[in-house]
Amino acid sequence: MFLIFKRMWQVNWAEQWQYRANLFMYVLYWIVQPVIYIAVWTSIANAQGSVKGLSANDFVTYYMAMLIVDQVTSEIVVYNFAHKIQDGTLSGEIIRPIHPILTNALTNNIAFKALTTLVLLPVWVMLWLLYTPIFASTSWVNILLSIPTLIIGFFINFLLSSAIVCVAFWTQRVWALYRLYGIPVALFSGQFVPLQLMPKVIQDISVYLPFQLFKYFPTQLILGKLSGTQILQGYTMDIIWLFIAFVIFRWTWANGIKQFSAVGA
Amino acid sequence: MNFLRLISTFIKVNLQMSLAYRSEAVIEVLLDLTWLAWELLSLQIIFSNTVSLGGWGKGELIALLGVLMLVNTFLAMFIWPNTEKFNASIRDGSFDYVLLQPVNSMFLVTFSRITVWRIFDLLVSATLIIVGININGDVIAPLNIFIFILLAISGSLVIYSLWIVLIAFTFWFTKFDNNITILQALTDTGRYPATVYPWWLRVIVTFVIPIALATTIPVQALRGDLSTSQIFIFFGISFISLIIASQVWRVGVKRYSGASS
Amino acid sequence: MPSNSIVVENLSKTYQVPEREAGFSAAVQSFFKRKYKDIKAVHQVGFNIAQGEVVGFLGPNGAGKTTTLKMLSGLLHPTGGNATVLGFTPWQLKPEYLRAMTLVMGQRNRLAWDIPAADSFLLNQAIYRIPDDEYKQTFKELDDLLELAPLMKKPVRNLSLGERMKCEIAAGLLHRPKVLFLDEPTIGLDITGQVRIREFLREYNKRTGATILLTSHYMADVTALCERIIIIHQGSLKYDGGINDLSRKIAPFKLIGVRLADADSHDLSGYGTEVQNEEDADKRYIQVRAEDVTRVTSRMLADLPIHDITIADPPIEDVIEQAFNQ
Secondary structure (H helix, E strand, O other): OHHHHHHHHHHHHHHHHHHHHHHHHHHHHHHHHHHHHHHHHHHHHHHHOOEOOEOHHHHHHHHHHHHHHHHHHOOOHHHHHHHHHHOOOHHHHHOOOOOHHHHHHHHHHHHHHHHHHHHHHHHHHHHHHHHOOOOOOOOHHHHHHHHHHHHHHHHHHHHHHHHHHHHHHOOOOHHHHHHHHHHHHHHHOOOOOOHHHOOHHHHHHHOOOOHHHHOHHHHHHHHOOOOHHHHHHHHHHHHHHHHHHHHHHHHHHHHHHHHHHHHOO | OHHHHHHHHHHHHHHHHHHOOHHHHHHHHHHHHHHHHHHHHHHHHHHOOOOOEOOEOHHHHHHHHHHHHHHHHHHHHHHHHHHHHHHHHHHHOOHHHHHOOOOOHHHHHHHOOOOHHHHHHHHHHHHHHHHHHHHHOOOOOHHHHHHHHHHHHHHHHHHHHHHHHHHHHHHOOOOOOOOOHHHHHHHHHHHOOHHHOOHHHHHHHHHHOOHHHHOHHHHHHHHOOOOHHHHHHHHHHHHHHHHHHHHHHHHHHHHHOOOOO | OOOEEEEEEEEEEEEEEEEOOOOHHHHHHHHHOOEEEEEEEEEEEEEEEEOOOEEEEEOOOOOOHHHHHHHHHOOOOOOEEEEEEOOEOHHHOOHHHHOOEEEEEOOOOOOOOOOEHHHHHHHHHHHOOOOHHHHHHHHHHHHHHHOOHHHOOOEHHHOOHHHHHHHHHHHHHOOOOOEEEEEOOOOOOOHHHHHHHHHHHHHHHHHHOOEEEEEOOOHHHHHHHOOEEEEEEOOEEEEEEEHHHHHHHHOOEEEEEEEEOOHHHOOOOOOOEEEOOOOOOOOEEEEEEHHHHHHHHHHHHHHOOEEEEEEEOOOHHHHHHHHHHO
16 A cells, blocks of 8 residues: 555656646745735734734734645645546546545645645745744644644545545536635635634634634644634544545545446546 | 627627537626625625725725726636637647638637627626725716726736737747746736735736736726826836737747747 | 649758757756757758649658648748749738638648537638628538538537548638648548548549649548659658659559468568558568569468458558658
């Protein structure tokens, strides 16, 4: 099993390395995204002293921590896998004795992350120099505590997205569905607007949804903003949703494969 | 007026194509509306904590969102589908046929794909602009509306010129499939007034990837923020960038046919 | 003698290709000082083609056929020499010129994939500014020859390769070009498809008096259509003349293919030169002079455990390779 992943890694890393020319574009994209939000919120916080108790520095540290969390937990499975189902090239992978998504697509995602991390580091340093943030309540304990939830968060996101990709077995409209998936993510994850600024009802619902588990929860954990009970609550939700995501994925995959072989694509 | 006749034929043909994907179009429109709801919600959240952002009120930001949607519609109607077609035609060699048609190749590359049903988004963005202005209670002089429209067009022409230059680079660097990622990366910056951004990002979105020229600046004209000389400078920029773009395109096509080597 | 529609003099195209050895230090070196190698794709080619002539343009892969066609249609600038087609210099890409010629490439699509060909035709009508009545007339003529009508309503992606090729060619002819450059117009088609296209081109030439220059992989295309052929090899003109003279000169070979019981154990060198042929891996092929075919075949049938035997013309490329490489 280990050997399979090692070989998979070699192939997928080589494939991702082909796209290194795009890295410059990522730099730009990654710098601009947080800067927009930092600029908007710090301009308000500076004008009024604070926004609902959040200072300008709080916003800077929030979006900078979020940048790292997003890097770890984001996935590209829909970009790399959906077309394989639609154009039928998946047949070649299905007949191999390993799971196409849980091995090949997974390592491809990780190789992508490894490559983009090369760019993320300088971007982060640049943001640091621009805003000189103070991570006052971040401790090593917080960072260590956040590592398991980051990994679980990635898998929840990866499995849910993979389940969406599996819908490609039935319809051509995966992209629309994936864009639709982006909406609850935007609403309940805290990626764009910190959840504590959201209307109360959205905050309440988001606790029970998976989306904040791979954005808001690890970010706040790193920033040292959570109490012991909140951390415990987050990890409980992590376990529950990891299980649910896995079941959903298993179900769509198994039925999708049936559909695929029935049509004979 | 052969160009107009050609464009109307292009529209007819593209309408045919999108009819093959009707349900796609309906889904896209619904998704756009859902995303719009999210954008409005985030504006609502911002303005529940402040009365102004960089000197702009809520209504003005809604109007700005409308203008950004206008720009995005323009991109989605012409730029994105034609980029896809252009890149494919370079890959499979059918770009040869484009050059051999007795019509200006830049014209063909610009208009051969038109996502016609996006017109619906134009209505939505117009509504946003009108509603936004009304929320703010601004009284707008008819002249400012006229200048606003002209500036929005000239700003879009600047983005268009940049696009032509970006895809023309393909003639020099054959592996340049991600030629427009930079445009996509920066359209998001149009959501908020450029005056909020740190100076370096403001410089980028005004001069390097001039999203602000098509978003912030027209709305500034609507507010009456711009002086006459500024307005003429912006017209001048769009005129010059169009000339530069068509020259780069010409040289690129020559390069493609080996005229320079 | 009618006037020449195509005049080519000393036409040359040299590509400069950056040369780089493998390895890191070579990469660094080439960054500072690039070495270029000249590749002569076409070298001082010259010929004239009269109006109304149908000429076959032959040569092995990479001989410079497509490069020459691209220069004549205006897609490529030559690095030397000159050419005029219908009095125009092609690479100036004058609209009047583009409206008078057409280039059809068998491996490239001009028709939009998702819509019926009829709509792409209308687009071409607008692009080439063809008046309605003239368009109807031309379409009717093309329909007579190619039976297009039943294909027009279906999206192009639902057409078979042969049907699509008919539409591609028709799309290239709507503006009634006086000169046709056809690059592999029958490639990938089955035998009936090839015959249909061939017959169409012959009839079209007879009716309109258009000049046709075509390249093809299939000898049969050329023998059926062209009285004159031009052969180009390694960028240079090797032959320009009647097809009958040529076949006497270079095609006196036939290819005998046999399927044997225990294929590898027999020595075929006594019958002729054994050649590689990828088309049918089970078979072995030998090449013999045309006049020896009957004799060799009967000898083989007598001597060897043969399951199946075929006799065919060798592929055009091999013939030319053989004739001009010596």
